[in-house]
Amino acid sequence: MKQILIASTSTVHGSGYLDYLLDALKIHFKNVDTILFVPYARPGGMSHKEYTAVVQLAFSKIDKTVKGLHEFENPIEAIKNAKGIFTGGGNTFVLVDQLYKANIFDALKSVIESGTPYVGTSAGSNICGLTIGTSNDMPIAYPKSFQTLGVVPFNINPHYLDPDPSSTHMGETRETRIQEFHHFNSQPVIGLREGSYLEVLGSKITLKGPLNARIFEKNKTPYELSPETDVSGLN
Amino acid sequence: MKQILIASTSTVHGSGYLDYLLDALKIHFKNVDTILFVPYARPGGMSHKEYTAVVQLAFSKIDKTVKGLHEFENPIEAIKNAKGIFTGGGNTFVLVDQLYKANIFDALKSVIESGTPYVGTSAGSNICGLTIGTSNDMPIAYPKSFQTLGVVPFNINPHYLDPDPSSTHMGETRETRIQEFHHFNSQPVIGLREGSYLEVLGSKITLKGPLNARIFEKNKTPYELSPETDVSGLN
Numbered sequence: 001m002k003q004i005l006i007a008s009t010s011t012v013h014g015s016g017y018l019d020y021l022l023d024a025l026k027i028h029f030k031n032v033d034t035i036l037f038v039p040y041a042r043p044g045g046m047s048h049k050e051y052t053a054v055v056q057l058a059f060s061k062i063d064k065t066v067k068g069l070h071e072f073e074n075p076i077e078a079i080k081n082a083k084g085i086f087t088g089g090g091n092t093f094v095l096v097d098q099l100y101k102a103n104i105f106d107a108l109k110s111v112i113e114s115g116t117p118y119v120g121t122s123a124g125s126n127i128c129g130l131t132i133g134t135s136n137d138m139p140i141a142y143p144k145s146f147q148t149l150g151v152v153p154f155n156i157n158p159h160y161l162d163p164d165p166s167s168t169h170m171g172e173t174r175e176t177r178i179q180e181f182h183h184f185n186s187q188p189v190i191g192l193r194e195g196s197y198l199e200v201l202g203s204k205i206t207l208k209g210p211l212n213a214r215i216f217e218k219n220k221t222p223y224e225l226s227p228e229t230d231v232s233g234l235n
Numbered sequence: 236m237k238q239i240l241i242a243s244t245s246t247v248h249g250s251g252y253l254d255y256l257l258d259a260l261k262i263h264f265k266n267v268d269t270i271l272f273v274p275y276a277r278p279g280g281m282s283h284k285e286y287t288a289v290v291q292l293a294f295s296k297i298d299k300t301v302k303g304l305h306e307f308e309n310p311i312e313a314i315k316n317a318k319g320i321f322t323g324g325g326n327t328f329v330l331v332d333q334l335y336k337a338n339i340f341d342a343l344k345s346v347i348e349s350g351t352p353y354v355g356t357s358a359g360s361n362i363c364g365l366t367i368g369t370s371n372d373m374p375i376a377y378p379k380s381f382q383t384l385g386v387v388p389f390n391i392n393p394h395y396l397d398p399d400p401s402s403t404h405m406g407e408t409r410e411t412r413i414q415e416f417h418h419f420n421s422q423p424v425i426g427l428r429e430g431s432y433l434e435v436l437g438s439k440i441t442l443k444g445p446l447n448a449r450i451f452e453k454n455k456t457p458y459e460l461s462p463e464t465d466v467s468g469l470n
Binding site: 009010011012013014042043044045091093094132133134135136137138139140141142145146159161168169170171172176177178179180181182183184185194 | 244246247248277278280326328329367368369372373374375377381394396403404405406407412413414415416417418419420429
């Protein structure tokens with residue numbers, strides 16, 4: 001049975017790294033002592049080692065050990081043997097490029113579908129969708145494809161931001177960008193505001209956290225869904 | 236001799252499409268009656284025809300005729316025969332994907348380097364740089380490469396935005412994103428604020444418009460350059 005948390009962000013304003021998610025992580029990883037961490041998204045360009053240390057610090061608050069995927073000679077075997085997996089945020093293009101270069105996508109998809117508990121934040125959540133076509137990140141690396149895990153039947157837009165009515169900036173709003181996406185792509189998109197996450201348990205997908213999510217379907221007006229709504233019908 | 240204008244945006248807040256640039260366009264296209272318009276970036280997903288009508292409306296204020304590239308059976312021949320070329324903004328990935336599909340990059344680079352006057356705004360400016368690795372756009376299409384014209388020896392970041400100190404949003408600032416770019420890429424990046432543009436005349440590249448530009452070089456602290464500065468040494 002799939003067990004996945006797909007979180008908009010690692011950090012909500014005013015609290016520490018992963019703090020707002022720790023209660024959920026404790027339950028999600030209740031049978032897991034050592035979590036395999038995928039550090040490939042490298043926020044701020046930090047090294048895999050530095051990033052893993054940040055994550056270890058957070059998970060030590062709920063008594064979990066963290067091993068970075070870069071520590072293993074055979075990352076595919078490491079994925080297959082993991083009891084629980086966490087992929088952190090950073091740059092989605094860098095993450096996906098490295099996952100393709102290390103040939104990891106198939107193994108990762110396979111263990112997630114077999115029930116290894118998985119958690120993603122931001123870029124680590126983007127890759128749970130069908131493609132990274134709704135990433136907010138700068139395309140600083142060129143991955144061999146934009147296709148990703150597809151362990152949920154839609155795309156994720158993390159850090160979803162409502163339009164700022166006072167802005168004089170002429171760049172597109174997030175909503176405009178996602179609507180442009182639907183001129184060229186058909187899958188639904190869930191805009192997850194910071195503090196929101198999806199809990200996937202088997203075929204059930206539930207919106208969690210204090211906020212609504214904004215749903216974008218091709219040829220439909222975008223709409224809001226409340227926390228605790230089952231979104232598994234969205235595909 | 237190269238004759239290029241590379242503008243951050245088509246539209247500054249409070250005025251109409253291309254209005255702030257019309258005086259510069261009049262000079263830039265002084266010997267051109269009919270401008271070939273590349274409508275491929277399709278802002279808001281609009282059709283090539285609709286987009287060309289928007290551009291015709293703006294250029295009619297300076298007595299220019301506009302022909303859309305989509306109107307030609309042979310777009311490569313159309314590029315080669317054009318007296319002046321304008322590429323508008325929209326989505327950079329959609330634009331680059333279509334330029335590759337129509338096999339246009341080589342012809343476009345060749346005529347620009349031979350002196351056909353070229354103007355780009357936003358996505359149409361991004362493609363003047365070495366790659367689209369510093370685009371702000373959502374990756375809603377997957378082009379066969381991120382490499383672009385390279386008619387200037389650096390990358391462009393259009394719609395450059397200064398960090399908002401009051402923001403509680405946890406997404407990266409533009410400056411952070413460009414600094415991440417430099418962990419994986421080495422070319423300089425010019426952050427062009429809205430209202431700024433680069434004027435390329437032969438080997439001279441001058442910052443124009445009322446605002447400073449922000450310059451990012453690998454392993455250097457970002458810095459500001461004033462209008463009228465020659466940036467051709469940046470490479």
